[in-house]
Amino acid sequence: MMSLATSELTELLSDWKHGDPSALQKLTPMIYDELRRIAHRYASRERNGHTLQTTALVNEAYLRLAGGDSPDWQNRSHFFAVTAQIMRHILIDHARRRRFVKHGGEIQQVPLDEALSMTHERAAELVALNEALEELKTLDARKAEVVELRYFGGLSLTETAEALSVSLMTVRRDWRAAKAWLFRKIKNDS
């Protein structure tokens, strides 16, 4: 029965890779919930000033979800890529909502939890980055993908190269050009 679960994940990842949009909708809650669960566990013991190691988090999520099978590197690349996309959706969605929060009389009621949430500046930054990234995608889709994997998926250059089946050299060059392009774009727009 365990093989069912695994082939399910494998199938969804493969559907997603082949451009089936419904696969992403099925993968998202699955992966999001797993990431949340793991993040909560990390946070419960790392109270103050911690940062999450993205790679460790995603690795663990993959291991848990892929569970029944021996780790499959091809699968794992897809998993990382789809997770990067999901993280991007989540963060941008969050940032968009955050930006629209109204300032005013109620704000002093804000409990301590507010510190947990995103700052307005950060939200604006993410939304701007997202827009710039969309534009970059029309110019040079692979560079946009490299940024998504690196920035939202937390992948190293090597892992990004594996995920995209290109050389490390290519990723390195894509990364530096994309960074320069995005930096300029965001700076000029703001």
Place this chain on the structure above:
Amino acid sequence: MTPERWQEVEVVLQAALDLPATERGALLAETCSEDPDLQREAMSLLQAHDEAGDFLEQSALEQDAQVLLSDDWIAAIAREIGPYKIIEQLGRGGMGEVYLARDQRLDRPVALKILPAYFVSDADRLRRFQIEARAASGLNHSNILTIYEVGESDGVHFIATEFIDGKTIRELIRAERLTLGELIEIAIQLVSGLSAAHAAGIVHRDIKPENVMRRHDGVVRILDFGIAKLVEAPASEMATEVGALLGTPAYVSPEQVRGQVVDERTDIWSCGVVLYEMLTEQRPFAGDTNADTIVAILERQPAPIFLSEGRSRALRLIQSIINKALHKDVSERYQTAAEMLDDLRSVKWQLEFDKKLIGAQTRVAEIPALVTAQISRSHQRWLAIASIAALAVMLLFVGFLFRRSILSRTDAPAHATRTYTQMSEAEQLGFVSEQEQRIAAMMGDRPVKLNDEALRAIKTQVDRYVAPPRPGGDSLPAIYGRAAPYVSVISKAFSARRIPVVIGIYLPIIESAYRPCYENSIGAKGLFQFLPQTAAQYGVARADMCDVNKMAPAAAHYIADRMAELGDDSQSMTLVLVSYNRGANSVLDALRMLRETDVNYERNFWTLFANRDKLDDTFRQESAYYVPAFFAAAIIGENPNTFELQMAPLSTQANGAVARP
């Protein structure tokens, strides 16, 4: 800029970036002499490159981890969505977050359901949902939740509904003992609401105790019409562990499980399940896994609700209503909610008649007639305690058998004269089946007869484990590949028996050959890494990560913390996968020291070593030593010899009870 132009710019930019900073200007001037625009463009990007610094270098998640952690961020910032002001979070489910909010225009409370981005990112799906939800919002019936608005504000999609001050049927089942009268009253209102919806051509598809609420004034409301369709998963998904995240199939009709077209009769089935559960506190179709539940839905008859001597006619009537609602063949079921409603009403009359006869209102659980198929709650609790006790006994037993098998191999059962690999396939399957049943029995559970599919799955894992190692040794991924399946096998074997398992996967990078692992993560693919940051939290500096004396205690504490996360770890099992060459014994020693402070650790902790150096012939003999009885208990039972494996639980080793072979 066009993609073509960008390509030209990039060529120049990359060429310049390949040069030392001082020579870049000259290169641009030279290559772009005929295209000043190109030069300007490349120059400005070069400048951006130099200014970018650590822009984007820290991954987003590391900065925004709190987004994953905050459950109630909306509530936390006194958010307004359209005219609605959020007051507090009521819940969070697969379909998004639900908030109590105030409609500031009408000054009334509303329940605001916010759809998660991933459900609304598909325009088509969103449109279908809106059509459905708006149709449902047209339903005007006292037993159907009123939908005020299906809308969108600043990119946030929401549904605003009437706020119900009351309890879900789930909460009622848990918290209160419903009288038979109350039960019938709820059922009548529920079916009456459905009847109205069906008349309007709307099928709910997801009737379950969580989706039906009773207000304090006794009015019952059905929630979430139309929403089920949005998240509905085909049965093939529900059969999997992964799909389990999408919800329990316990209330789903056979035709829905099969992924066939469903109509209003699917709601009638679900009502039958809810009624059965309200009456007996048991689900008519239940299984340890969703797959088992689905099999029960498709093939099994629910345990009868036994009626004994003092039976009332009302109870007999309810039983027959439930039976009719739970007909697997849709054509044998109630064909309309209205029919079911008629029968429920007649129970109500009968009940009122009975009441006059008996005089007093009788509580469901007190009616002697209702000696149902249920195992009472206290009995369940007792079973849980018993199975934990049985587990402890079993572990001792396995340890004992292990020792005995070493001391006196002649006691082994007949088939153990042949090793697993020498058996025929049928014998192997028989063996696995036999062991599984034995374990189930030992754990105080009812004996489990696994189906062929499950047996084969387990056998596949066992086969993989006993496969001879490749000549020349295995690569690190191969080792993980071999070890990892046991994590889920063991976890499933135990979770099926409702024993929580924490599995810590621990890979300290202390071997010189893998030292670069934590830098490029090549060596630890797919598995949890003991990263420098984690190490630092346990008092080991990055530079000391190769020092066994420092890493071993850190590792032991790390593992112990993972175990402690379960809270009362006397009810848990912990499996730790350790992989490295040196220092295994140091970690063991450190753990033993820790365990002395807590007897539970002794009982519940097992270690599975995937030890690189030992994955040769020596490993096959010695791993036995490391691969725990935990594994044996799950799959191999008491016959490790059959697998040419000898294995001892850590606790046995700690007691010094086992000598190395």
